[in-house]
Amino acid sequence: MLRIDGKKVYLVPFEEKHLVDPAYYAWLTDFEVVRYIGRDEYLKPIQFEKVREYVEELWRNRYCSFFAMHHSGDDAFIGTAKINYLNEAGFSTRTADIGIMIGDRGYWGKGMATDALFAICNYAFNDLSARKLTAGAVSANKAVIRAFQKIGFLEEGRLRKKLLISGEYMDHVLLGCFREELHPVI
Template identity: 35%
Template sequence: MPLGELVTLRAMGPADADALWRWNHDPEVMRWMDDTYPHSVEQVRKWQAERPRNAYGDLLLGIEALADGTLIGLVMLQDAEPEKGIAKLDIYLGEKSYWGKGYATDAMRTICRYGFEDMRLHKVTLTVVTENHAARRVYEKVGFVEEGRLRQVFRRDGKWYDMFTMGLLASELR
């Protein structure tokens, strides 16, 4: 299991469905996330139970606080191909009491280190809504740089927002 200073990353399963359902139904947590139509907790449990096991191209890990073992969020590396050495990263912390305390930064460093060292990735990419300043600060702290801008691709509260594409090369991880 990838281990950071504040967090450990571990496989997720059906037992995590309640937390996942709660986070996905919290408007503050989902503010800058792509969300889907509402699902019942039973549907989330079924999705977790039937989800294929983690693999190189599709890795979903829970973020657990080392101090107390609480599941506080999740992180994903997707669309990785060994021939290209690039993966797309998604992350969020669902437990708001852990926001602003360094957990997201540590989780980012931990998953990127895992991707570069264990998966032999060369680059990790992500997209972030331009107005999501807290997330952008976290990404920049670990070394991500802005590589481009996608115009008006995210809609929230009747308004269209741009998104930044950001990338991190293995040599840039801080």
């Protein structure tokens, strides 16, 4: 089975066992976790069946690779990550969007996101033949922006006060990285 190893975490394809793990649903109903992920439906109470529909769409989507993230030390399921070519244009220009969620808040602030992002970006360039990787983040989400920048992503644009988050307009920060720019954290 595919396994992408970082130093602190490893990623495997997101499977049924991850979907039905109560932790996954708990993360998606934790406001602190979902407030910046850009999926408004998760900001209101959501039924498990809607979560299943979303995950099944990802499984059917040939442009998207969806991963479960486990902590290497204790094998705990702690989050998810995505590499998404989005559509035919993304696929033909080899441009994929990267997404990440550390759902278990007990693992925040320990370098997990930075480690996971480096591992999946390496995989996207080397095994999925990506030419360019992109990511979008809410400006207030300093941690994810910092994690991307620490491994070589650059800010390429900023859509000012584009996103309405908890009643406040915030900037949408657009990040990008080419293969030669990606580097591990020193």
